[in-house]
Amino acid sequence: MIFVTPKLLSAGNFGSSVFARLLLIGALLIGLFGLSGCESDGGSSSKSSPATFIGPSPNILRVGVSADMPPFVYKQNGQLTGLEIDLARMMARDMNKEVRFIELDWEDLMPALQNNKIDILMAGMNYTPQRNAIIAMTTPYMNSGQMALVMRKNTQKYGLPGLIGNMKGKVGAEAGTTGEFLVQSSFPNATLITYDSAEEGAQAVADGEIEVLIHDAPTIYWLxxxxxxxxxxxxxxxxxxxxxxxxxxxxxxxxxxxxxxxVATWASNGELNRVVSRWVGM
Known part of the structure; x- marks a missing residue:
């Protein structure tokens, strides 16, 4: 498996099959979420309540999550839900263990993993060499990519990757995410503004505080x-x-x-595709 360090892609070096696959994700996600007309009340805090840790046990799978990464992990009616919540439950089932979700802020997840307070981190995380240097990364379970959320009236301004990468306005990203890394490395003229959650960034776009928000494609379509x-x-x-x-x-x-x-078993028997398709339409 070849991993790609996040950097801005041009039309010439972006594989057509990957491009088509991600656009298919987008089209189906618009169908899933775009027809609902729902809107967040903006009242929920991105910061988690103090976590209750439990010691390691052979009968329990302790899963660290950050509930601000829709559609991977988020809360609906106060309950954790999302793609990785479903996959964590399936993982615990196949390991004959009980799943326990430990909800933390994003920046606290890797320290908790290093300090053996959780067994696995499942929180909409992309591979980066920086993360791989301090924790072990599993086999990738799906492909994604970074996209921009903009105002509908401004879509013509950002029709090509280069137009986004060369912009001079304020660009938002969730702190500590691959989107932040991409802006830092590939948006030389932009002013980076970071947020505690993707939803805060989306609200900033809608309020005119920033021009674009950079995040994972499934999250951008959900927003x-x-x-x-x-x-x-x-x-x-x-x-x-x-x-x-x-x-x-x-x-x-x-x-x-x-x-x-x-992951290999789920990929071969179709279970992985079934669960992923339920959430991101792959």
């Missing part, structure tokens, strides 16, 4: 559907090719191998 009444929409270009992975403590190679074996 576009959620905030469609505020006039936001995805810009067409996919800006990078990313791999969605989970994190495991480097001192736990047995769990890493067990998870990788499960």
């Amino acid at each position: 576009a559907g959620t905030y469609q009444n505020r006039g936001v929409t995805p810009a067409r270009p996919v800006l990078s090719v990313d791999q969605m992975v989970w994190g495991v403590n480097r001192d736990n190679p047995e769990l890493l191998q067990e998870v990788n074996n499960l």
Whole structure:
């Protein structure tokens, strides 16, 4: 498996099959979320309540999550839901374990993993060399890419990756995410504004505080559907090719191998595609 360090893609170096696949994700997500007309009340905090940690147990899978990464992990009616919540439950089932979700802020997840307070990190995480240097990464379970959320009236300004990468306005990203890395490395003329959650960034676009928000393609389409009444929409270009992975403590190679074996099994028997398709239309 070849991993791509996040960088801005041009039309010439972006594979047509990947491009078509991500556009298909977008089209189907617009169908899933764009017709609902729902809109967040903006009242929920992105910060988690103090987590209750439990010690390691052979009968429990402790899954660290950050509930501000829709459609991967988020809350609906106060309950955790999303693609990775479903996959975590399936993982625990196949390991004959009980799943326990440990909700943390994004920046606290990797320290919790390193300190053995959680067994696995499942929170809409992309592979990056920086993360791979400190925690073990599982086999990727799906491809994604970074996209921009913009106001509908401005879509013509951002029809190509280069037009987005060369912009001089304010660009938002969720702190600590691949989107932030991409803006830092590939948006030389922009002013980076970071947010605690993707939803805060989407609201900033709608309020005119920033011109664009950069985030994972599935999250951008989810936000576009959620905030469609505020006039936001995805810009067409996919800006990078990313791999969605989970994190495991480097001192736990047995769990890493067990998870990788499960991903391979799910991929071969169709279970992985079934669950992913339910959430992102792949």
